[in-house]
Amino acid sequence: MWIKSISSWIVAVALLLTNLAPVSAERSQVLPELSTHAQAAALMDVTSGRLLYSSHGDDELRIASLTKIMTAIVAIEHGDFRKPVKVSKNAFGKEGSSIYLKLGEEMTLENMLYGLMLRSGNDAATAIAEHVGGSEEGFVYLMNEKARQIGLKHSHFANPHGLDADGHYSSANDLAKLTAYALHNPMFRDIVKTETKKAPNPNESWDYQWYNKNKMLRLYDGADGVKTGYTKKAFRCLVSSATRNGQQLVAVTLNDGDDWNDHGKMLDYGFEFFPLSRLMEKGESVKGHDLVVGSTFQYPFAKGEAEAVENKLVMTPAVRQGSPDLSFGLRGEIRIFLKGEQIGTVPVYQKGSYLPEPSVRNPATGTMAQADTSTFAGSLAYILKKLFLQHD
Structure with missing residues (x-):
């Protein structure tokens, strides 16, 4: 009492x-104009969550495999990394990008998360969802609950992989907020900055070897994540992160045909005009x-x-x-x-x-x-x- x-x-x-x-009495700095080729874009500081730039940032759009940022953080928070994930008939041969898992194959959740984020495996996404959520539908419920908990106002998830579906969307601002949240998790940080990963292959004499599709890791000084995405309806989507002088930024573009260059420009803008104090x-x-x-x-x-x-x-x-x-x-x-x-x-x-x-x-x-x-x-x-x- x-x-x-x-x-x-x-x-x-x-x-x-x-x-x-x-x-x-000194006036705040007049910031130069920043523009991209994207349908929607956002730039955020990870430490504070401050939105540094936004263009059509709340527009609800298709996000392709950027979905897997949510899939990864939900699996990390709810799953046991050491437990094996078994590949079901539903996961086996899933359309789109794949890490070519075999029917009935088992792989630890930790290794499968690397396959999910480095190679954007839709088969891995489905297997992870079924393992962690009990079913794909159960996992999607967890995804939407997480979106609600961290305040994503313009997001709704219908699957764990990002293939085009009605009712599956997010916004540039929401994806920046989600990624900043996820980057506070050490496991997530380690996975998305990894350029190459090997994992045991139970079906062959050679190990799996996955190279990260995110070219920003090689193109931009200080880049340390996060995820690429593409479908025929969403077009090119990208979330990147970079760290300089102890400051980490997240850039998001949706439907951007020149995303590698635009992300370099956005990150440069943030580091130059919004240094962390x-x-x-x-x-x-x-x-x-x-x-x-x-x-x-x-x-x-x-x-x-x-x-x-x-x-x-x-x-x-x-x-x-x-x-x-x-x-x-x-x-x-x-x-x-x-x-x-x-x-x-x-x-x-x-x-x-x-x-x-x-x-x-x-x-x-x-x-x-x-x-x-x-x-x-x-x-x-x-x-x-x-x-x-x-x-x-």
Whole structure:
């Protein structure tokens, strides 16, 4: 009962202490025009999720094998990489691009995910869906649930491979958001940046060897993903990512006949005009308070924007005398605003408190290695994990 009571007042109306950063008289940079040959395009910073460029970004269009970005992340989050996936009659000989799996063949989910993303195997997509979702329909349900959970407003999935189908679509903005989400997963990151992968072949004396279809990995300095796509109705589709100076960007084009060049131009634009800036450093003191910042905060600003940032310190009510303190030093959060729009939050802790690491999902087991410690509940879960589950 007392835990419920404490939780209630922690999430109650917060006491606001406002600390406004000075606004520079310097105007924000006037950005040059960016154009592509695409029917729709988007560019996003992975760390912050900020949309840096969008053209017809919410148009609902066919996306071909870009679908497999969702297939991969759903399989990674729900599947066991070590378990074998058996190729059914439905998966065997699936039309379109293939990794040429044999009927009844078994391959670990991990290896099949490489075949899915490097060679765009429709047979692999179908086998993965049936294995993880129990059926293709069950897996498609998981895909649409994931789309809902991460806020994809202009997406609906009808299959795991991306072959043209009624009711199967997404948008450039949604695909940028989905990919930025997926790139926070270490297994997904490793797969999509791989240029060549070998896997055991139970039917032949030689191993499978897959070369990544994504030419951006070889054409663009710093490229590290993600997926190509093509059908006769969707035309050429591409999602690429690249990292420079610690900043990762995602570019998306749908129906673009010059996508390799357009993606290079889009990524150059993002790195040049929206460099990632560090506003707060984990462990630094909060001016005027006996508090420290609980996590590092970075954001891509155009020239002049950082000077217009406003910070608001929101404190949780103090623990009543005689009541147990289960906050583990968490005292509130700093809310960060740019031109009146909230762009992020960072937790603040009492000086001397242990500052937990951010949440990291273990790709091999599917469990959380750390809890989300930006909230009371997350901090409590993390401490209990440390106390009682040391050998998990």
